[in-house]
Amino acid sequence: MKTISKSILKSKLLELLQLVESEWEEIVVTDRGKPVVIISKYGNLSSTEQLFVKMRGKVKYFEDLTTPTIEEWGEV
Template sequence: MKTISKSKLKSQLLEFLRLVESGEEIIVTDRGKPVVKISRYGDSPTTEELFGEMRGKVQYFEDLTTPTTDEWGEL
């Protein structure tokens, strides 16, 4: 991961964008503090890709919208 100042980024933006296109990530700093991370854009994973392993493993035991006053009792 490469770190550069805002002023250097401004003067050499196209060069750094080419680095990002090739897969490099860049941290942009302002007075030595990191302010922006530039990385290559990626497609978001589908729901199936994220949760496919869980299919059939999740169980629901009660209605989540029912009041819980019986469980906690009246105050």
């Protein structure tokens, strides 16, 4: 993710918008070093698979997540 200050953004806006459009690059715009806006390409919402592709193979399930936990925690 690229970061740029508001003052530089004004002079390079067209170039940066082309970068966002062609390469799906996101740009964080800062004001005095603090992030204020993210510029990203408008598109269809990503599928769940696309959102979590980086996590594939890193998450491990040790039990069925839908089973009740009464035995473990006791009845309330």
